[in-house]
Every structure is written in structure tokens, then in C-alpha cells.
Amino acid sequence: MLKLTAIEVVAGIKSGAISCEELVSQAYEQIAKNDLNSYITLNKENALETARDVDKRRRGRGEEELERKKLLGVPIAIKDSISTMGIQTTCASNILTGYVPPYDATVIEALKREGAIIIGKTNMDEFCMGTSTETSYYGATKNPHDTTRVPGGSSGGSAVAVSAGEAILALGSDTGGSIRCPASFCGIVGLKPTYGLVSRYGLIAYGNSLEQIGPMAATVADTALLLEVISVKDDRDSTQVKLKNNGGTNTDTDTDTNTNTNTNYCCSWLNLSEINELDGMRIGVPVEFFEGCSREVEKSVWAAIHVFEDSGATYEEISMQNLKYALASYYIIAMSEASSNLARFDGLRYGLRSGTDEDWHTTFSRIRAEGFGAEVKRRIILGTYSLSAGYYGRYYLKALKVRTLIKAEFEKALKTHDILMMPTMPFVAFKLGERIKDPLSLYLADINTVSINLAGVPSISVPCGYVSSDTLPVGLQIVGKHFEEDRILKAAFEYEKLRIKSRKNTL
Ligand code: GLN
16 A cells, blocks of 8 residues: 555545555554664554544544545655654754654644654654765665665655655655755655745754755655645744745635645645646756766666657756856855754753763763764864854855855756756765765765755756666756746656656557
8 A cells, every 4th residue: 555645545545445544554564574774763653543543533424624634644754854742853863862852843733734644753864964874873774776775865764765665755854955865866756845935943953044844755746745735834934935825715824724724835736737838848958967977877867858858848958157166165054054053962952961070061072972973073073164263254155155156047047947957866876885984975976966955946856767777766856946846846747747658658
């Protein structure tokens, strides 16, 4: 049953064809059988109890409230950077061992309101810092397509959960590629929303000017459905852009009487197939994104672009000159923000606490030394350096200026083109242990994803084939204008249909 889409599950549970309890039990059986280290904490007892309740209430019938729920009974995996009331939330760090949040993130409240069932908290790079899910205090996660390889990161556990039948949907967070990279390496769909679309309330901050929570799923329609559910208006996140609901149902804020009324975002998954948007669509292909790519990835992505062309879209190769500064700018900004955000972890307020010392700063230092892993320490040190007097202008300020140039470059490219396309990652999933000892080689892997976070535009990664004797997935990245998630979702949706059709023809 874990091969079903969320849309099918909701229909099956509402009609009585599917037992929610059986579905949820199957997810846990699969987790135990797979042994991929994709979860840090399981929510088993709670999830099974909720599932039984769904089955019981459904049998009672007449529950109109249940009928309206958009994710009724759908098993979902949650990245461990997102706060869940009553469930341990560690951000894959020893310093948060045993931390149980007393409140839910806004996205979690939304999921519960719509009837989703939380299977557990997924493994990730410590504090989202990484590209391979190998910096976790809880050990590395394995790629289900080849267990000697990484699943990508930092939302690796979430991608594996969806790809290996351990949940039907997942939430990830993306600061510089953390949703799209693992989606690409694990052969699923992942979307980084426009900065300011989804509330970050309850997301443990790493680089807060860059990151967004976003949906991960096996299909584009499920991705759109989950995005619709989590894009709720939230006054607790002042960086959220309050949009008018142009679906016309309601323009007011926050009322809970109708589940539609607090939707911030109006692209309903139901609208996905309405028009064939590919006809006449103008695609920009920035050549710089192909520069460091493996031949195989380049070939798959170009084949995908030609599928769009064959369906009536036009493409043009363009150049984005400032992209070569994106990685340097991203890492300076992300590390600077991290050095400030992570100051709050001192062992007194959250998580890890051990021993006694003669004064507080000895305690802080000792607990931070014990609690943080090597990559996190490296970034706190580098970030503190780039923010310090004397270096601020030379590094941090300069990185901000470059960011403005990159944002302008994206806006220019997206004036003359509806969407942009490029590979999500320059290569397919690499071997476990291959890059972790050389941090720079990992940073370089983010070359195609970080610029999109600097610009704040939305981007989706959708599977576009396999390489290496058909085992390792490749991801196509589609980028849109600010708040035009509907356009990239529609493009990905059409492409997914065409690809399935063309695969069937060749079989
Ligand atoms: N790999 C990038 C980093 O380590 C991006 C991670 C992320 O998006 N959270 O910063």
C-alpha cells in the first residue's frame, strides 16, 4: 500500500477501501525491513492510535469534518529540523539529544488539521549542514537505490522514507539545496518554495534568510497537494509574505471554520492538469549550470529539455555571469547566520546537559565542545570570523552585495523566460565516505542549488531518468519567478506524464 500516492490513499480511506491502521503498520514494517537509518525517532504508538481513530470515526460515517480533510490518514515523515510537540527533535545533533518541543511548528499544525499521520522524525545532516546526510550524530543514511551510496542531503532521511516505501509524503527543509539534492539522488520529487511562502515558525534555524520548509513526494501531484496544505498564513513568521488567496474563497486571515480559509497559497493540485502549459512556454537554459556536470547527467537533462520542446515549448541557451560567485557568497552568508543562530545552544536551555563546573562559561564551552560535531564547529568558527570587526566588510558585506547581483540576474532571466531548467545536481549519488573527509568537495556539489536560495525563487527537482545501468536517478531542476510555484508544478506535472508515456513506449 505504500506504493500508492497520497491522493489515492485519501480517496481509499474515505471510501473505506483502505484500513488506515494497516497502512501505518506497513510503513513501520518497511522501516524495520529496509534498515536504511532513515529515521532518528519513530512515533509508532501515537501514529497507530491516530490511525485506529481514523478507521473508527470513518466507520461511524456522517463525519463531514473527516470528509473534508485533505491528507486524511496519509503517513508522512518529518525532517528532524522541524519542531513536533511531544516528539524528540534533535536536528541530528548530540546537543539536542532528549529535547522534546512543547509546541508544534506551523506546518505540523497544518498537517494535523488535515489528518496526516506523523510516522517519525527523519535523519539529516547535523543542523542541516551537509549534502550527504553523513554529518548526522546518528550515523549516515543509505540510498535505497544502492546502499553503498549517499542519499543526498541534508534532508536525506525524508527522501529515503518516500523513495523506499517508509512514508507516502515527507517534509524537508532547504537552505541551499537540502530538499532538491536528496530528491534528485533518491529519484523523487522535491520542491523548495519561494522564500516567504511557507511559515518557518518551529523550524530550527540554520541560515534563516535562505531557508524554507518544503514538500517531498513520489509524484508531482502529491507534491502540489502537500505544498497547498503547508502554505498557511501565519502571523508568527514576520518574513512570510501575506498573499491574497486569489482562489476567491476567502481573503481574510486565520479562521479555522473552513479548512480553505487559511490557505496562503492558491495553486490547488486539482488545477494541475487543467491547461497544457507547455505549449508556447519559453524555457531559459543557463549554460553555466552544465559546466561541472558529468556527461551522463548532462545527457539526461538535455533529453528532458527536448521532451518539453517536442510538446510545443521553446528553449534558449542563456548565460548568467555572476553564478561563479554563488557558492562563495552562499557559504559566507549561511555560515555567518549559523554562527549567530547556534549561539542559543548552550546546554542550559535545550537538550544535552552534563556535569558541573566552577563558572558558566566553562560549562557553555564544555557542553558546546561535546554537543556539536566537527562540521558544525567548523561553520561556527568560519561564520564568526567573517562577521568579526575588520573582516565584516571584506567577507559578509561583500557576499551580500554578490547576492543582490545574483538575484537581479535571476529576475532578468525570468523576465524573458517563463521558467529556467538545469540539472539539480552535477552528478548522481556518490559513495558513502567518498567526500566527507574533504568538506570543500562537498560544498562544491551544491553548485547548482545554492544560487536559487540566494535569489529566493522557487525550484522543483523532478526525476528525469537513470544512469549507471539504470540504477541511479538523475534530477531535472525547474526554476520559476517568485511565488509562481503553480507554473513550475504544472511544467513538472506535464513532463512527468510525458516521461511515463515515453518509457512505456520503449518497454
Ligand atoms: N549543502 C548545503 C549546506 O551545507 C545546503 C544545505 C541545506 O540546504 N540545508 O549548507
